Amino acid sequence: MEVVIDRDAFLRGLQMVQNIVEPRQTLPILANVLLESDAETMRVTATDLEVGARVAIPATVAAKGAVTVSARKLGEIVKELPAAAVALKVTDNASVSLRCAGATYKLVGLSPDDFPPVVPASPASWVGLDAKTLRELLAQTSFAISHDETRYALNGILFVLQGKDVQMVATDGHRLAMSKRSLGRGIGGMTGIVPRKAVIEIMRVLGAGEDVQIAITDNQFVLQMPNFVMAARLIEGQFPNYEAVIPKAHPGRLIVSRAAFVAALRRVAVMAEERNKPVKLALTPASLRLTASSQDLGEAEEALEVQYSGDELVIGFNSRYLLDAISAIEQDQIVLELKDALSPGVVKSVEDEGYCCVIMPMRV
Amino acid sequence: MEVVIDRDAFLRGLQMVQNIVEPRQTLPILANVLLESDAETMRVTATDLEVGARVAIPATVAAKGAVTVSARKLGEIVKELPAAAVALKVTDNASVSLRCAGATYKLVGLSPDDFPPVVPASPASWVGLDAKTLRELLAQTSFAISHDETRYALNGILFVLQGKDVQMVATDGHRLAMSKRSLGRGIGGMTGIVPRKAVIEIMRVLGAGEDVQIAITDNQFVLQMPNFVMAARLIEGQFPNYEAVIPKAHPGRLIVSRAAFVAALRRVAVMAEERNKPVKLALTPASLRLTASSQDLGEAEEALEVQYSGDELVIGFNSRYLLDAISAIEQDQIVLELKDALSPGVVKSVEDEGYCCVIMPMRV
Numbered sequence: 001m002e003v004v005i006d007r008d009a010f011l012r013g014l015q016m017v018q019n020i021v022e023p024r025q026t027l028p029i030l031a032n033v034l035l036e037s038d039a040e041t042m043r044v045t046a047t048d049l050e051v052g053a054r055v056a057i058p059a060t061v062a063a064k065g066a067v068t069v070s071a072r073k074l075g076e077i078v079k080e081l082p083a084a085a086v087a088l089k090v091t092d093n094a095s096v097s098l099r100c101a102g103a104t105y106k107l108v109g110l111s112p113d114d115f116p117p118v119v120p121a122s123p124a125s126w127v128g129l130d131a132k133t134l135r136e137l138l139a140q141t142s143f144a145i146s147h148d149e150t151r152y153a154l155n156g157i158l159f160v161l162q163g164k165d166v167q168m169v170a171t172d173g174h175r176l177a178m179s180k181r182s183l184g185r186g187i188g189g190m191t192g193i194v195p196r197k198a199v200i201e202i203m204r205v206l207g208a209g210e211d212v213q214i215a216i217t218d219n220q221f222v223l224q225m226p227n228f229v230m231a232a233r234l235i236e237g238q239f240p241n242y243e244a245v246i247p248k249a250h251p252g253r254l255i256v257s258r259a260a261f262v263a264a265l266r267r268v269a270v271m272a273e274e275r276n277k278p279v280k281l282a283l284t285p286a287s288l289r290l291t292a293s294s295q296d297l298g299e300a301e302e303a304l305e306v307q308y309s310g311d312e313l314v315i316g317f318n319s320r321y322l323l324d325a326i327s328a329i330e331q332d333q334i335v336l337e338l339k340d341a342l343s344p345g346v347v348k349s350v351e352d353e354g355y356c357c358v359i360m361p362m363r364v
Numbered sequence: 365m366e367v368v369i370d371r372d373a374f375l376r377g378l379q380m381v382q383n384i385v386e387p388r389q390t391l392p393i394l395a396n397v398l399l400e401s402d403a404e405t406m407r408v409t410a411t412d413l414e415v416g417a418r419v420a421i422p423a424t425v426a427a428k429g430a431v432t433v434s435a436r437k438l439g440e441i442v443k444e445l446p447a448a449a450v451a452l453k454v455t456d457n458a459s460v461s462l463r464c465a466g467a468t469y470k471l472v473g474l475s476p477d478d479f480p481p482v483v484p485a486s487p488a489s490w491v492g493l494d495a496k497t498l499r500e501l502l503a504q505t506s507f508a509i510s511h512d513e514t515r516y517a518l519n520g521i522l523f524v525l526q527g528k529d530v531q532m533v534a535t536d537g538h539r540l541a542m543s544k545r546s547l548g549r550g551i552g553g554m555t556g557i558v559p560r561k562a563v564i565e566i567m568r569v570l571g572a573g574e575d576v577q578i579a580i581t582d583n584q585f586v587l588q589m590p591n592f593v594m595a596a597r598l599i600e601g602q603f604p605n606y607e608a609v610i611p612k613a614h615p616g617r618l619i620v621s622r623a624a625f626v627a628a629l630r631r632v633a634v635m636a637e638e639r640n641k642p643v644k645l646a647l648t649p650a651s652l653r654l655t656a657s658s659q660d661l662g663e664a665e666e667a668l669e670v671q672y673s674g675d676e677l678v679i680g681f682n683s684r685y686l687l688d689a690i691s692a693i694e695q696d697q698i699v700l701e702l703k704d705a706l707s708p709g710v711v712k713s714v715e716d717e718g719y720c721c722v723i724m725p726m727r728v
Contacts, residue, residue, distance in 0.1 A: 073634065073661050080631040095662070103631045107662040267444040267467045270437065297437050298459070298471040 001065030001090040003037045005057055007081045007100060013055040014075050016205045016228060017046040020053055020197075021071040027116075032068035034115045035088070035096075037061045041227075042088070045118050046071060051198045052118030053205075053230040065090050066112035077105060119231050123215035123222055127161050127187045131206045131225075134214070137168045138203050140179035140328040140355050145196050146172035153237030157199055159216060161190040169242045175321050176245050177328065180354040190216035193239055198232035205230070246358055247346055252310025252338035254283060255350060261334065262326055264302045268292045269319035271300035279319040280364045283308050283338070292319070315341045316364030322347070325357035365429030365454040367401045369421055371445045371464060377419040378439050380569045380592060381410040384417055384561075385435040391480075396432035398479045399452070399460075401425045405591075406452070409482050410435060415562045416482030417569075417594040429454050430476035441469060483595050487579035487586055491525050491551045495570045495589075498578070501532045502567050504543035504692040504719050509560050510536035517601030521563055523580060525554040533606045539685050540609050541692065544718040554580035557603055562596035569594070610722055611710055616674025616702035618647060619714060625652075625698065626690055628666045632656045633683035635664035643683040644728045647672050647702070656683070679705045680728025686711070689721035 017033065025031050025048070034045040042059040046052065067090045077098065078086070087099045094109040138157065146154035151173065160167040164187065167180040202223055206212070213224040216234070223230045269277050273294035282289040288306045293299035315338060325347040326334055333350040347357045381397065389395050389412070398409040406423040410416065431454045441462065442450070451463045458473035502521065510518035515537065524531040528551065531544040566587055570576070577588040580598070587594045633641050637658035646653040652670045657663035679702060689711040690698055697714040711721040 070661060076634045077631070077664075080627070080634060082627070102628070102668070103664065103666045105635065105662060105664045108660065263444070263446070264466070267441070270440045270444060271469065296472065297434060298469060300441075300467065300469045302467045304466070 001035065001037045001042075001067060001088065002063035003042050003059040003061050003089075004085050004087050005042055005059040007078065007083050007086050009057050010086055011078045011081075013044050013057040014071075014078055016055045017044055017053040018071045018075045019204065020046040020048055020051050020201060022048045029068060029110050029114050029116075031070055031072070032110055032115070033071040033074060034066065034068050034112055036066040036112070037064050039064075045115070047116055047118045048197075049116060050195060051201060051230070051232040053201065053228070054119055056227040067094050067096055067109045068112050068115050069096055069107045069109040073107065119229050120217065120220050120222065123217050123220075125188055125190075126213040126215045126224070127166065127183070127190070128211055128213050129166060129181075129183060131208065131210045131212050133166070133181055134212055135203060135206050137166060137179045137181060138199055141168045141170040141177045142196075142199050142203070143324040143328065144170040144172055144175050144177035144357070145199070146170075148172065153193060153235060153239055156193040156195040156235045158193050158239045158242070159191060159214075159221065161187050161214075161216065163187070163189075169239070171240060171242065171245070174318070175325070175357060175359045176240075176242055177325065177357045178242060178246065178355070179328075182354075192216040192221055193235035193237065194221045195232055195235050198230065201230065245344075246356060247337070247339065247344060250337040250339045250343070250346060252283070252308070252313060254288065254310075254336040254338065255307040255333055256288060256304060256336070258326055258329060258332055258334045260304055262323060264290050264304055265319050265323055265326075268300045268302050269323075271298060272319060273297060276362060277319040278316050278362045278364050279322070280314060280316045283310070283313045283315075285309070285312075310338060311340075313338060313341065314364075315345065316362040317345065317359055318362055321359045325359060328357065329355065365399065365401045365406075365431060365452065366427040367406050367423040367425050367453075368449050368451050369406055369423040371442065371447050371450050373421050374450055375442045375445075377408050377421040378435075378442055380419045381408055381417040382435045382439050383568065384410040384412055384415050384565060386412045393432060393474050393478050393480075395434055395436070396474055396479070397435040397438060398430065398432050398476055400430040400476070401428050403428075409479070411480055411482045412561075413480060414559060415565060415594070415596040416480075417565065417592070418483055420591040431458050431460055431473045432476050432479050433460050433471045433473040437471065483593050484581065484584055484586065487581050487584075489552055489554075490577040490579045490588070491530065491547070491554070492575055492577050493530060493545075493547060495572065495574045495576050497530070497545055498576055499567060499570050501530060501543045501545060502563055505532045505534040505541045506560075506563050506567070507688040507692065508534040508536055508539050508541035508721070509563070510534075512536065517557060517599060517603055520557040520559040520599045522557050522603045522606070523555060523578075523585065525551050525578075525580065527551075527553075533603070535604060535606065535609070538682070539689070539721060539723045540604075540606055541689065541721040542606060542610065542719070543692075546718075556580040556585055557599035557601065558585045559596055559599050562594065565594065609708075610720060611701070611703065611708060614701035614703045614707070614710060616647070616672070616677060618652065618674075618700040618702065619671040619697055620652060620668060620700070622690055622693060622696055622698045624668055626687060628654050628668055629683050629687055629690075632664045632666050633687075635661060636683060637661055640726060641683040642680050642726045642728050643686070644678060644680045647674070647677045647679075649673070649676075674702060675704075677702060677705065678728075679709065680726040681709060681723055682726055685723045689723060692721065693719065
């Protein structure tokens with residue numbers, strides 16, 4: 001392999017795939033990225049055997065070929081290089097020489113033959129959507145992904161591509177976030193649980209206005225953008241019946257300014273010292289009173305003017321869960337639907353029908 | 365105590381002292397700040413028994429008094445408050461009520477009687493200098509403070525106020541940084557080792573164009589600015605004879621662009637995998653060749669055009685030490701004085717006579 005590529009394009013490409021490489025690997029070659037050149041591009045591929053991604057970078061190719069080198073070292077080097085042409089050449093024994101301006105590197109590599117295959121055969125059908133929609137759907141659900149590794153099926157986001165809708169659901173057993181958008185056209189039926197690592201990487205690489213293609217096969221999630229493809233092994237397991245979890249007709253309905261509620265929650269939660277940061281909400285038709293207290297430190301209280309239709313009610317929530325759920329909403333007014341002190345609350349936007357977050361209450 | 369103060373001024377004041385409070389304390393009251401009001405200000409004081417600081421914040425005082433409350437909680441609360449008036453009132457049992465806009469807090473405090481004394485009797489004489497000069501002197505030496513707790517006398521910066529000069533020196537045994545400024549007037553003779561924590565806090569609180577007064581007494585360093593005072597217990601112990609460490613007449617003299625040298629050092633050091641990041645410098649009259657290598661990863665090389673008068677020479681340095689020493693220089697051209705592969709190198713500015721950093725070489 002012998003290619004010349006632009007340093008800035010090289011850096012951008014590397015940054016799209018290098019986070020997939022895990023700091024500790026079972027196989028030495030998983031610490032490396034695969035560099036391959038064809039007629040007009042150099043492809044950079046990274047994998048941890050669960051999630052893999054490949055980016056194609058325009059290149060002037062003098063000789064086709066392939067090699068693998070340390071992802072971390074290559075990233076560190078390219079980050080320090082000046083904005084100039086980078087010449088890469090594979091020498092004997094899977095070594096790579098890299099030249100840019102006055103700097104010369106010789107990198108010890110590993111044979112490309114041992115690099116595990118990453119990207120699957122093309123899926124039967126793709127669903128196209130814009131990057132903004134995909135990013136919003138992920139942002140409105142990813143915070144609720146479980147970190148409990150024993151609940152394997154909850155360690156990702158359930159993607160449901162059905163009818164005309166793209167729907168995503170995540171839950172950690174204490175809260176469940178659901179977000180849905182209609183694409184305005186039939187998209188067939190595909191479903192699968194996409195692991196957290198792939199979700200994080202997708203959110204990182206999604207550009208501003210690009211169109212994205214996604215697909216779910218029997219065992220893989222695949223995402224495709226111009227010059228980029230990512231594949232992730234789906235989580236096997238049974239996702240909870242989320243439709244049964246979302247309350248349909250809570251009688252109590254609180255409408256409050258998102259900004260005011262967030263600020264008050266943050267102020268009051270300062271005095272909630274426990275790990276779960278419990279905050280108590282006392283509701284009457286015209287007001288919401290937030291309180292929190294800690295034996296050692298003291299207490300906090302704040303009242304907000306709100307619209308509330310429903311019975312007077314006192315209910316406790318993990319304030320972080322409330323803040324996560326509200327922060328996923330962009331509109332000015334939010335809705336909190338309630339039934340009683342023991343039933344879950346439902347956070348929604350006043351306008352956006354496609355999002356809700358169900359949160360279990362706490363005893364306070 | 366009963367006062368009203370502006371939230372933004374309260375936050376700024378707290379941030380000037382609260383870092384002094386250690387996360388873990390031997391005495392519970394050291395987790396607190398002391399709040400005291402006199403006629404027109406509220407003073408906030410923090411201490412860890414080694415370093416203490418006090419800030420005075422303009423206040424409308426309805427009743428004089430004092431109390432202590434958790435520094436961490438107060439900081440978190442004030443950070444979340446809106447930009448509005450904050451009303452503080454000490455209630456019974458060293459409790460504090462705090463109100464701001466719609467938020468109300470009750471903070472459990474501790475008696476001010478148990479708060480350790482912080483600021484000493486006024487020193488006999490002060491040295492005035494501008495904040496910019498003090499910050500530069502600290503920035504040009506603080507990086508060389510030793511982190512080895514067994515070498516207690518090296519865990520700070522030696523301040524020497526003598527003749528017309530303010531001089532600072534720090535060393536960790538592998539390198540020594542010295543910076544000196546003439547104040548243009550006699551300032552008597554004071555000397556003392558100021559501990560690292562005080563150095564960090566001084567650099568944090570130094571404003572833009574303020575005048576600063578400093579003093580060294582038998583056992584304390586004191587810094588005074590408008591509405592602010594900090595006192596630190598001096599480190600007892602013998603500081604090395606730094607004048608004997610600084611080579612006076614090295615025959616080799618390298619002049620190189622600071623920016624080019626920094627960039628090349630960073631690029632080459634990527635391939636220096638050991639903890640000390642050794643980089644080899646090969647000098648001939650017209651060129652400097654930098655190299656680094658690692659058994660597992662490969663090697664890097666870069667040549668720079670330089671001016672060098674002296675014998676041809678190959679010498680190794682910890683690249684981080686070189687980068688620290690060079691980064692402390694603001695001028696475009698730097699000087700590296702050398703004798704042979706076993707003698708320390710001296711980094712200086714071409715123009716600034718007041719700064720140098722002596723660095724021990726490494727075998728490479």
